[in-house]
Amino acid sequence: MRIALDAMGGDDAPAGIVDGAFEAAGEGRDSLEVVLVGKRDVLDSYIAAKGLAAPNVSIVDAPEVIGMSESPSTAIRRKRDASIPVAMNLHRAGGVQAVVSAGNTGAMVASSLLQLGRLPRIERPAIAIYVPTRENGGTVLLDGGANSDCDPHNLLQFAFMGSVYAETQLGKASPRIGLLSIGEERSKGNELTRAAYELLERSTLNFVGNVEGRDVFAGKVDVVVTDGFVGNVVLKFTESIIYYITSLIGDEVRRHALARVGAGLMRPVFRGIKRKLDYAEYGGAPLLGVNGVVIICHGKSSSLAIKNAVLAAGRFVAGGINDRIRRKAEETEQ
Amino acid sequence: MRIALDAMGGDDAPAGIVDGAFEAAGEGRDSLEVVLVGKRDVLDSYIAAKGLAAPNVSIVDAPEVIGMSESPSTAIRRKRDASIPVAMNLHRAGGVQAVVSAGNTGAMVASSLLQLGRLPRIERPAIAIYVPTRENGGTVLLDGGANSDCDPHNLLQFAFMGSVYAETQLGKASPRIGLLSIGEERSKGNELTRAAYELLERSTLNFVGNVEGRDVFAGKVDVVVTDGFVGNVVLKFTESIIYYITSLIGDEVRRHALARVGAGLMRPVFRGIKRKLDYAEYGGAPLLGVNGVVIICHGKSSSLAIKNAVLAAGRFVAGGINDRIRRKAEETEQ
Structure with a gap:
């Protein structure tokens, strides 16, 4: 299996991305090939300087880069040789089975739509975020941020794509x-949710x-x-309140000598919780509904997050999620 | 100052509400009178059984009760003798200077609009929630849940009501x-926020x-x-992730013997954080934009939360927030 990885996207690019690629390649061994997409000279010199080598990592040159805060639609039109569109074209041509990027999310969504297209009967693709419980x-949870304004039919489509995700990737039968x-009451909510409630119920x-x-x-x-919009706001709140509570604990611990000892004894507890809540462990979020496997990573992704995202991309390809979404779309009344 | 307290609203009514009323009356002394609004026989027997007595607590009879999950509009029309509308009528007639309730939020909003009316130039009142930072x-943060569907002008009005709150109640000059x-970029968001951005900027x-x-x-x-809608979703997420993290800490601590000792030593830390994050400490949320002082409390309010809400109501009355909102509305271009 070949997976394209945008080597230029994310706050820690290219170093953290390339490191993550080699870590994934080491774990995936014979069954996995990672194709780094980015500026060949930059990547070659980083790899040489770090002395990295693996038979299953290769490079495809992409001389341009789309910045994290560039307007997606403009960037996609003007920078055809940037790492994101180059990776998507590679996917469309069958050169890779998935694309992974920690770069500009809007550009990933726009480029996926343009180069890969949508699955039949899906009007809008959605970012599906795994939330530990x-x-x-x-x-x-979906949509995690691909569509700021939705209609009730979009939400219905998100629901059945999420249902397929939960079946194929989380092993759940008849996902709730x-x-x-x-x-709780059906009358609660806004115009959008009340209309979506009716569609989901039917x-x-x-x-x-x-x-x-x-x-x-x-x-x-x-x-x-x-x-x-709501999905993205909620995810960012969740992430930041975890940081906020951790900071409050730190502030208070510094003020109590005995609590410092207690915090030392509780280190395994905090480590276990951090692991449970750390998005880096979960390997990026698929953009569901496009005709391909596209994994969007957090802009702050570490090499661990990238490694897990590449391995997760492999599981999405292996799970045949798009064939199942196609079938589910045919079955579902809309 | 006289404050009406809905004795029948909230999960812990009437016990926790009445207890909170007497606690507030004890702290407020001569300057505060709490008027319990509810079923006189029920309240009398609870007060007698508990041996509660205070010269500055009185009862106004309201023979009906609006349930927590009743449809607000229907309930307000049909149950004119319920504690919420009786308290609002008392406020309109000048018998009290504020109304506090942990009951049905929708009924509180509907009854405030019907019985008290709106302040000039305010199209929609908003629930203003204090968030510790x-x-x-x-x-x-506003709106905390009074209006599920808003237009950009509503958000502009929420902004200046929030600004007055931050000035008068939090002592902030030129609130941000x-x-x-x-x-961050102005292009980010949904149709509503992009339009509201322009109004706020002007x-x-x-x-x-x-x-x-x-x-x-x-x-x-x-x-x-x-x-x-977003405000309420976010507040509920914030509340539940605090509970979730606390539960995860509990789960993990039970699995590590030394961590149990550590948790014991960290008790003052956890207590300090709990106090900082506990809504009960902050005394309910005002419904801003109505022609009166209306404080909406969490349905799960304890007697502590009710006590703090009654005392907060007193501060809102004393702060003259509505006069300031009136002036600010005249100054603000719309």
């Missing part, structure tokens, strides 16, 4: 679908109704559906 | 206003641009503006 093996809202999906934050973290559902 | 003395979105408010979760908890702004 206290019980029941995690949940998938929840609609993110502000109260569908063949295992829709269990509205859910709120506590249901998500408790693992009450396997799929959480929301528009990309 | 690591630095800079907290921020106020942030628009909750999914990226206003006389101290608008600093888009903010995300990390900015909120870091105290980068004094006011966070968003629609009531």
Whole structure:
């Protein structure tokens, strides 16, 4: 299996990305080939300086780079030789089976739509984010930020794509679908969620109704559906409150001598929780609904996150998720 | 000062509410009178059984109760003798200067609009939630859930009401206003936020641009503006992730003997953080934009939360927040 990795995208590019590529290549061995897409001279000299070598890592040259805050639509039009579109074209041509990037998310979405196209009956692709839960093996939230304005049919499509994700990647039978809202009753929510509620209820999906934050973290559902604005806001809040609480603990510990000893004794606890909550462990988020396997990583991805994302891309390819989405789309009433 | 307290609203009503009323009355002494609004027989027997007595607590009878999950509009129309509308009528007639309730939020909003009306130039009232931050003395987020669907002008009005809150109640000069979105650039967000961005930028408010979760908890702004759907989702996520992390710590501590000792030593730390994050300490959230002082409390409010809410109501009355909102509305271009 060949996976293209955007070597120029992300805050830690290219160093952290290249390191992650070699780590993944080491773990994946014979079954995996990582194709680094980026400025060949930059990559060659980094690899030589670090003395990295692996038979299953290769480079495809992409002389341009799309910056993290560039306008996606403009960048995609003007920079055809940037790492993201070059990787997507490679995927479309069958040269790789997946594309992984920690670069400009909007550019990834735009380039996926342009170069790979959508799956039949999917109007909008969605970013599917794995959320660790206290019980029941995690949940998938979508859309994590590909579509800021959605209509009810988009949410229905997110629901069945999420259902396929939960089946194929999380091993869940008949995944329970929840609609993110502000109260359990069907009347609670906004115009969008009330209309989506009706569509979900009429569908063949295992829709269990509205859910709120506590249901998500408790693992009450396997799929959480929301528009990309709310999904992205919520993910960023979740991430930052984890950092906030950690900082508060640090502030308080510094003020209490005995608590410093206690914090030392609790180190394995904090380490276990950090591992559970760290997105780096979960390997990026697939953009579902495009005609290919596209994995979007956090801009701050470390080499660990990149390694896990490349390995996750392999699992998405192996799981045949797109064939299942195609079939599910045919079955689902819309 | 006389404050009406809905004795029948909230998961712990009437016991926790009545206890909170007497605690507030004890702290407020001569300057405060708490008027319990609810079923007189139920309240009388609870007060007698507990042996509670205070010269500055009285009862106004309201023979009906609006349930927590009743449809607000129907309930307000049909149950004119329920504690919420009775308290609001008392406020309108000048018998009290504020109303506090942990009951049905939708009914509180509907009854406030019907019985008290709106302040001039305010189209929609908003729930203003105090959010503790690591630095800079907290921020106020609105709307916390009164309006699920908003237009850009609503958000502009929330911004100046929040600005007045931050000035009068948090003592901040020229409060910094942030628009909750999914990226700093003005192009980031959804249709609503992009349009609201333009209005905020043209206003006389101290608008600093888009903010995300990390900015909120870091105290980068004094006011966070968003629609009531997103605001409510975010607040519930924040609340439940605090519970989730606490639970994860508990799960892990039970598995490590030494960590149990560590947790014991860290107790003052956890207590300090719990106090910082506990909404019960902050005393409910005002519904801003109505012609009166209305404080909405969490449905799970304890007697401590109710006590703090009653005392906070007193501060809102004393701060003259509505006169300031009236003036600010006249000054602000719309």
